[in-house]
Structures are given as structure tokens and as C-alpha cells.
Amino acid sequence: MNVAKDDLIKQLKEEISRFQNSVVSEAVGEVVEVGDGIARVSGLKEVKMSEMLDFGNGVIGVALNLEEDLIGAMILGEATGIKEGDTVKSTGRILEVPVGEDLIGRVVNPLGEPLDGDKEFKAKSHYPIERIASGVITREPVTTPLQTGLKAIDSMIPIGRGQRELIIGDRQTGKTAIALDTIINQKGKNVICIYVAIGQKESKAAKIVAELKKHDAMKHTIVVVAGASDPAALSFIAPYAGCAMGEYFMDQGKDVLCIYDDLSKHAVAYREISLLLKRPPGREAYPGDIFYLHSRLLERAAKMNKNYGGGSLTALPVIETQAGDVSAYIPTNVISITDGQIYLESDLFYQGVRPALNVGISVSRVGSKAQVKAMKKVAGKLRLDLSQYRELAAFAQFGSDLDEATRKQLERGKRLVEILKQPQYQPMAVEHQVAILYAATNGYLDSVPVEELKDWENNFHKFLDQDKSNLIKELATKKELTPEIEAGLKKAIEEFKSVNK
């Protein structure tokens, strides 16, 4: 022991003399009914909406229904120890989660408790999980791009910092893959990523964490997991908790990317809670406020102006459709809330087009303003060429006699589709994307056989990195296709083609 005994006793005596003997008074209620993660509590007349309730033994709940005599509360955590007649205390606090830099690199549950078995962290502060979204005065238009590293998205459906872009598609179409690639691509770009797994299998969540670690992406990522075996209440609060963790960094002027995977399961969890609380069901048995459930969450994505720190929170919600039905209740709701959608199709996925992006109905409503100039220049042509290709390809199936122009258009289209394919976990820097898309849209690849394009592209990028590093660096810093850079790029492509014949 480093401290002397007498010193310790002196301090202890001081503490005892300082100690105020007091009686604590608090409002208490009584559990009337408990089951399915929901408790009905009598008493507690003063309790406020969304206030935390203490059920004892470390179990907390949230008041959701304030009725004449009873309170309907969802229990966050193990409800098996709670029985009728138990005492419930109000805490006077709205549900909050720990926030701070210590959370980065950690896997936590929606209450901010670590799940990765690593040491406990000391939260700098706590943020309420429900917060009114930033107002008009505090915001500014989306102007900075958030690169996903995927050629198809960054070129045609660009995402800006502060935007809300929906990733929608059937099961097994690569929705999570896009989200993960985007996280991996944020390495070294000063963007803190928050991946919220809602109602997902623990095995899938573990796989995601392992992949992020493998690609060195956990250093800028927080993973919030509400597993499939966790109560619906945890799935319900998970995206709000993730958003609150992100808002802390946004308030400090940092850029944040929040991925909610997925909001269909979130809606299902909320439906479960609502029905158990005996709220009247509406369409597809969802409660009446299901639109507000998602709108208040996604509205919290924002790009703040300089007076308010200049931070941003970009939201990438994910929705899983059933057999491609985008006109179901939840998909239409979230489509209307977000600033665009990335639509993934199973047919394309099985044809080998990965990411299985349907360019025709995928849109980004605000991101094009944020796109880098160089990309804007090459992407304009790309969209047009691809849409013409799709139209012609549909007709070309019926006849073999095609004129030269049509045949050329089809060949170009095939190459563009091939170039936009990209393997998972291999996000590409924007300067490389510009270079390859420039080559594709300007006809430099027309002479390369489609089946050799993959190798051609890989070698081309290697060539650019090794032999034309100055050009690539200039393109990366200027982010613009100036006449000099364009000439350099043309020269590089021709040079590579002559060597690679």
C-alpha cells in the first residue's frame, strides 16, 4: 500500500463527517401486468413520455403509453425477473446512451454496453436517443461528396455528406455489401462510421465485424448490434441510439456515416411493441405513427452550416423488399422520406452484375451537386450510354440484322456494364474511377474483348499507380478534368493500350 494508514483513517473520518444523512423521497409505481417485454405499471402519475423507469436489479424500461391509470412501458433487457407487484421507480431522465471517442472501434448494444468482451469504457457524456432534428437555420445544402468507392454508385447515384440515401432490394442482393464497402472506403477520410444491425442474426453481425477488422475499418467504426434474439424493444431503439452516437461527433464538426441495416426489421419490431401496447393497428398491422417513426430518425441526418460546427451525418438506411415489391407500406414510406434510392435486383445479381444496381430506377436527388467535377464530366455520358444500351438490348433480342451504329452502341453498353462490375471489399479511389470511366465512355475500350476487360482494368490501374502516379495524384488533388489532365489521361490510356496489345 502506498498511502499511510493514518492518512487513510484521517480521510475516512473527513468523509464520514462530510456525509449528509438524508431521507430520499421518490415516486414509485407497481407492476400490474408483465409479459412479452411489456409491463403495465400503476401509480407514477408524474412520469413523462419516453422517461426511463427503474424496475430494480439493473433492468430499465421506457414509458411509452401514458393512460388514465396505467403506464405501458417496454422493458429493455431481461424481463423474466420482473413480477406482478414489483416496485418501479421513475428516474426523471429520458432514455440516453453513452457517447464519445471511446466508442469508436467497439461493438455495443443499443444501450451502449460493450458486447465485444473488451474493457469497459468511460463515456464522456450521454445523449438522449430521441432528439428533435436540426432546424432549417442550422443546416446548409449538401455539397461535399461521400465516396462509396463503388464505380456504379459514385458515378451515377452520387451520395453527399448529410444526405439520406436508401439501399433497397430483395434478400441476398448485396445491400449490406454496399454498406460495408462504403465503410471500408472511409478509411483515412475523416468520416466516423456507425453500423447499426437491427434484428440481424448474431452470426451475420459477427461476420460483419470480422470483415471490418480484416479490412482495417473498425478504427473509424462503431457497430451497434440489436440481435435477432434480443427483445423487440432493443431493436426499436437501436437506430436512434446509433444516430445519437453519431450526433455527438456531428456536433463536434465531424462527418459521420450512419447505416441502419435494416429498417424493415425496425418497423416489424415497432409493430410488435405497438400491438402489445394495444395501440390500434393500421395497414399491414403497422401502427398509425409508423411513418413518423422513420421520418424522425432520418430527418436527423444533416449537413450543419459553419456557425453550427459544419459537421454532417449521412444516413444510409436499408430496406428489404419481398419479391421486389417496392410498393409495400414500409418501402414506399422510406422512399418518400429519403433523398434517393439505390435499387438492387436479384435478376441482375444472378446475371453476375455486382453490385446488382438497377440504374434505371435508382436516383440520388441531392448528391449530384456534391459530385466531384471530374466524375460529373465522365458520368453524364455514362448514364446516357447505359440507358440507350438497355433500350437497344431489349430490341436486339428479336433480330440479328443490326446496323453499324446500333451494333457499336450495344458493344459500348456491354463494356460499360462490365466496367461497372466490382468485387466486394474492393472499393476504388475516385481518381481511378474517373480514369477507367473516362476510358470506357470515350470508346478506348471498344477494341478490348468484353471477357478480357477485368484483367485490362486491373492492369490499367496498376499502370497508373506505377507509371503515371503524378497524373493520378494531380487528379486526386484537383478533382477536375482540366485540359492538361485530360490530355495526360488520354496519353496514358493510349500508352497503356499500345503496351498491352
Next chain:
Amino acid sequence: MKIKPKIYAKFLYEKLKAADSREAKEIIKAFVELLFSHNNLSKSNQIIKEFEKYYCTAEGVVEAKISSVRKLSSTEITNFKKAILNHCQNQRREVARIDVLNELDNAILGGAVVEVDNWLYDGSLKRQLIAFKEQIIKNKI
């Protein structure tokens, strides 16, 4: 129409208010028959609870539970009653009578815990020791 236990309790109280013991017996019998005809006998426990609550509020009866390690003396109970009266006045509750139930609970270690009308006054030694522990941790002795 669905009738809540609270409404039944209120109805029963209003009927029994002016009745003598013979009338009360008949009213209660009729009330049980009414519950049976409404198919609401299963709610009887809730109705009894609500009736107790309503009765206490209407008659100004305050029921308090005092937990202590040893049995309280009559002087101590009188002092507690004074404090409870004070609490009720703060809560703007009319008081005609205070019923005190003294329960023995060794878990609180010492002092007393008073439960009255959804309020809990915790003056137990157990809570104070916990608070003292927290203070020591906070001040990092």
C-alpha cells in the same frame, strides 16, 4: 360496452355510501350478480383493488407501510403519522385517518422506509451505506 374496473369500483362505492350493514350485504350480492351477467367476474381482483383505492381517496383514509428492523413504539408511530400528514398536505390530499402498517424487514439494516400513496421515503441504513460508498468512490479515497 367495455366497463373498466375503476367504473365498477366507483359505482359500488356510490351505492354503498349511504347503506347500513344489512343493505350493504344485499347491494354486494346484487353487484356480484351484475358482474356475472356482464361476464366480468374474472376482473374481480382488479375491481377490489380499485375499490380499496377509491374508498381511501373518498373517505380520506391514508394507508402507509413503514418497514423497520424492530417493532416501532407508539410514540414513534405517532411521529411518523405527523410526517405522513405533512406529506399529504403537500400533495393536497384530504386526510381523515391514517392507517399505519408496521412491517419488519431485516434487509434494510436500520432506520425506516415509508411507503405512502405511490411515494417512497427511504431513510434506511442500507441506502445510506450505499450512498456513503458512492461518495467514497466519487472522492476517490
